[in-house]
Every structure is written in C-alpha cells, then in structure tokens.
Amino acid sequence: MRWLVLIVGLSLAWAGALAAGDRSPLWPDIPAATGAPHPEGNAYWRANHMDLMRHDRNLTVHEGDRKIAASLKQCFDCHTARDDRGQVVTYADKGHFCRSCHDYAAVRVDCFSCHRSTPEGVDETAAQANALPPVRLGGGEAGSILAWLKRAGPAPRPEGGQ
Amino acid sequence: MSCGKSRLRGKGADISRRDFLRSGAAVASATLAPGVTLIAFGGSPAEARASAGNRWGLLIDANRCDAGCSACVTACADENGWAGNGDPATDAQWIRKVTLRNTTTGHETSMPVMCQHCAEPPCVDVCPTGASFKRADGIVLVDKHICIGCRYCMMACPFKARSFVHEPVVNQKTHAPRGQGTVESCTLCVHRVDAGGTPACVEACAATGHGAIIFGDLKDPESEISRRLAEYPSAALRPDLDLNPGVRYSNL
Numbered sequence: 001m002r003w004l005v006l007i008v009g010l011s012l013a014w015a016g017a018l019a020a021g022d023r024s025p026l027w028p029d030i031p032a033a034t035g036a037p038h039p040e041g042n043a044y045w046r047a048n049h050m051d052l053m054r055h056d057r058n059l060t061v062h063e064g065d066r067k068i069a070a071s072l073k074q075c076f077d078c079h080t081a082r083d084d085r086g087q088v089v090t091y092a093d094k095g096h097f098c099r100s101c102h103d104y105a106a107v108r109v110d111c112f113s114c115h116r117s118t119p120e121g122v123d124e125t126a127a128q129a130n131a132l133p134p135v136r137l138g139g140g141e142a143g144s145i146l147a148w149l150k151r152a153g154p155a156p157r158p159e160g161g162q
Numbered sequence: 163m164s165c166g167k168s169r170l171r172g173k174g175a176d177i178s179r180r181d182f183l184r185s186g187a188a189v190a191s192a193t194l195a196p197g198v199t200l201i202a203f204g205g206s207p208a209e210a211r212a213s214a215g216n217r218w219g220l221l222i223d224a225n226r227c228d229a230g231c232s233a234c235v236t237a238c239a240d241e242n243g244w245a246g247n248g249d250p251a252t253d254a255q256w257i258r259k260v261t262l263r264n265t266t267t268g269h270e271t272s273m274p275v276m277c278q279h280c281a282e283p284p285c286v287d288v289c290p291t292g293a294s295f296k297r298a299d300g301i302v303l304v305d306k307h308i309c310i311g312c313r314y315c316m317m318a319c320p321f322k323a324r325s326f327v328h329e330p331v332v333n334q335k336t337h338a339p340r341g342q343g344t345v346e347s348c349t350l351c352v353h354r355v356d357a358g359g360t361p362a363c364v365e366a367c368a369a370t371g372h373g374a375i376i377f378g379d380l381k382d383p384e385s386e387i388s389r390r391l392a393e394y395p396s397a398a399l400r401p402d403l404d405l406n407p408g409v410r411y412s413n414l
Contacts, residue, residue, distance in 0.1 A: 057307060061303065061305050061307070062295065062297065062305065063211045063212055063297075063298070064211050064212030064297060064298075064299070064352065064355075064356045065211045066353070066356045066357065072336075073336040090332070113330070113331075113341040113342055113343070114306050114331070114334065114339040114340055114341030114344065115334065115336075115339045115341075116332070116333065116334045116335075116336060116339075120335070120336045123333065124332040124333045125332055125333060128332055
C-alpha cells in the first residue's frame with residue numbers, strides 16, 4: 001500500500017512538472033526546421049527515418065529511381081542549422097540538426113563521411129573549420145586543425161621495412 | 163505504378179510509403195516490353211528507372227581527340243567533385259588522358275580512358291560485399307554504403323579505372339557523394355543519365371568543338387552511337403579479355 005501511494009505520488013509530481021512546461025536540460029536541443037511540417041508527424045519520422053532513407057538509397061543507387069522523397073539532400077532543405085553568427089553548420093558542429101539527437105542517443109552515423117551535411121552551395125570547409133576547436137601549434141600560432149593539416153600537407157610515408 | 167504494402171511497422175505503417183513519397187509527382191507508367199514504357203499523365207522517359215532495355219555507352223574517336231586538350235577531365239572533376247589535394251600519389255582519377263606511342267613509326271594517339279562499363283566487369287566478380295555492381299542499363303557503379311574499401315576491384319580492373327579515397331572529404335556534390343575509405347570510379351554521370359542527359363565529359367568535348375566522344379544507347383539500333391559502330395571500325399580496349407566494354411574507341 002505504501003508503494004502504491006509512492007508511485008501515485010511520483011506520477012502526480014511528474015505530471016505536474018510536465019504541465020508546468022519544465023524541460024530537463026538533458027534533453028537534446030533540436031534546431032527548428034523551416035518549411036511545411038511532415039504530414040505523417042514528427043513521431044513517425046523520428047521512429048522511421050532510417051528505414052525510409054535506407055529503402056530509398058537502394059532504389060536510387062541500384063535501380064536509378066530518382067523520384068524519391070526520403071533523401072538527405074531534401075532533409076537539408078528544411079533542417080539546416082545555423083550557429084550564433086548565422087552561418088550554416090556542418091555535422092562537425094554540435095548544433096547540427098542530425099547531431100543534436102544522435103549525440104543524445106549515442107548513435108554514431110556514417111552518412112556524412114560521404115554525403116555533405118549542408119545544402120549544396122554552402123562552403124563546408126569554412127563551416128567545418130569554424131566548428132573545430134582552435135589548437136595551439138608549435139610556434140605559439142593558433143589555428144584550426146583543418147588549416148594546420150592543409151599547411152602540413154600529406155602525411156609522410158613510412159619507410160619500407162625489410 | 164506499383165503500390166507495395168508497407169513493410170514498416172508502427173504508428174504510420176498504414177500510410178502507403180510510395181503513395182506519400184510520390185504525392186505531388188503523379189506519374190503512371192507501365193512496362194509493355196523491355197525498353198518500351200507507356201508513360202501517362204505528364205511523365206517522361208527520363209523519369210523511368212534503369213532499364214535492361216538500354217545499354218549506355220561511349221564511342222571515342224581518337225582522331226578527333228586533341229593531345230593538348232583535357233576538357234573532359236576537368237569537366238568530370240568539376241561535375242563530380244574529385245579534384246583532389248594536388249597529390250598525384252593519392253588523388254582520385256575518374257578519367258585520364260592517355261597517350262599511346264607507336265615505337266616503330268613514332269605516331270602518337272591521345273585519348274581519354276575511364277571506367278569502360280564492361281558487360282562482364284571483373285570488379286563486380288571480385289567484390290566480396292556486393293558493393294561493386296552493374297545496373298540493369300549496363301552502368302557499373304560502387305555502392306559506397308556497402309563498400310569496405312578492400313580495393314580488390316582496383317586490382318581486378320585491367321584499365322586502372324578505379325580510385326581509392328585516402329583522405330576525409332568535404333564539399334561533395336549532392337549528386338556524387340564520395341568519402342574516405344571507399345572506392346570510386348566514373349559513373350557515366352549516372353545522375354545526368356537518369357535525368358535524360360549526357361555525361362559531363364561528352365558535353366565538354368562537344369563544347370571545345372572536337373566532338374570526340376559520343377554518348378548513346380548501344381541497344382537502340384537507331385541511336386547515333388549504334389549507327390557509327392555499325393558503319394565504321396572500332397575497338398574495345400583489351401579485347402583479349404572479352405569483357406564487352408560499353409566504351410568503344412575508333413581510329414585507335
């Protein structure tokens with residue numbers, strides 16, 4: 001009986017917190033989208049986006065069907081996140097639309113090693129460089145990792161062993 | 163138009179996927195026979211899927227190809243975004259200019275060489291994951307979702323047509339995704355072909371006035387490429403391997 005009271009009490013407290021609009025700071029901060037909302041609802045897309053995209057990627061790559069809707073390219077028509085300066089961010093930035101949830105769910109996605117994570121026309125080199133933390137280099141010179149890699153050039157080839 | 167039953171479970175499963183995904187682009191098509199498609203309500207053949215009724219190919223006239231011109235290579239790099247980092251040891255090459263020299267006469271022939279889109283592609287034979295595949299219309303591609311970067315296909319290709327992406331890539335084209343750890347090669351500009359267009363190299367070559375490359379359907383006897391192949395002598399590279407490539411050369 002005591003347990004029942006406790007459970008009911010906790011439920012009421014939780015419901016009260018929800019009603020008050022309190023939101024745990026642990027929840028992901030999802031960037032707002034532009035454009036018309038999904039007619040199937042956000043819950044449906046949250047649960048099924050990976051299945052929809054996988055199915056359509058196979059149709060496109062293998063069968064040449066280009067009349068598809070669940071494509072990454074079209075995601076970014078509406079789900080483009082911007083940083084404080086108003087610049088479009090890439091997946092390298094924590095504020096990227098996909099990353100806001102995937103970081104929360106601890107799911108690493110490989111999409112953006114091949115696909116661009118911004119709409120066509122955005123210079124990802126600049127956006128990516130902004131997202132990376134500045135590093136202190138040997139001569140006390142500060143710069144981004146990408147800029148440093150660019151200056152350093154290709155990695156030296158290891159000497160052939162025996 | 164087929165409306166398969168949705169295989170998705172859950173709340174939205176009663177919505178037929180193809181219905182809502184295609185809403186707003188109502189095209190009805192029916193395949194009457196291989197290569198013959200009846201399309202109604204504003205559709206066009208360009209919107210049809212890759213069909214076994216076509217086989218896309220190139221005919222390259224080595225006599226018309228200028229040794230000093232590399233417009234096709236530049237156009238391909240621009241179109242597909244593989245320009246690279248200036249390191250020839252690791253940069254990708256989807257298409258390259260090759261010069262053949264007859265050691266007896268000293269005569270030199272210049273021509274572009276890219277994926278030959280073989281009917282019997284060795285890269286597909288050796289691929290351990292099924293990433294290397296041939297579409298129904300004869301275009302040989304890499305499905306980079308499945309590619310593990312083992313590079314067997316690069317070893318198997320007699321034309322050295324494939325490249326491995328060694329470094330992280332950003333700023334890809336949306337129609338040509340490419341990334342570190344996967345193999346890639348000429349796609350015959352499959353995104354253009356699917357939209358009813360011609361590959362970027364063919365357009366660039368025509369724009370220079372050389373017109374050395376023709377693109378067309380090898381299965382359509384009325385296409386310009388088929389008529390030229392029927393009328394004039396042509397050759398496949400490495401004919402000894404009997405790969406039946408979709409890319410043919412004349413005046414080699």
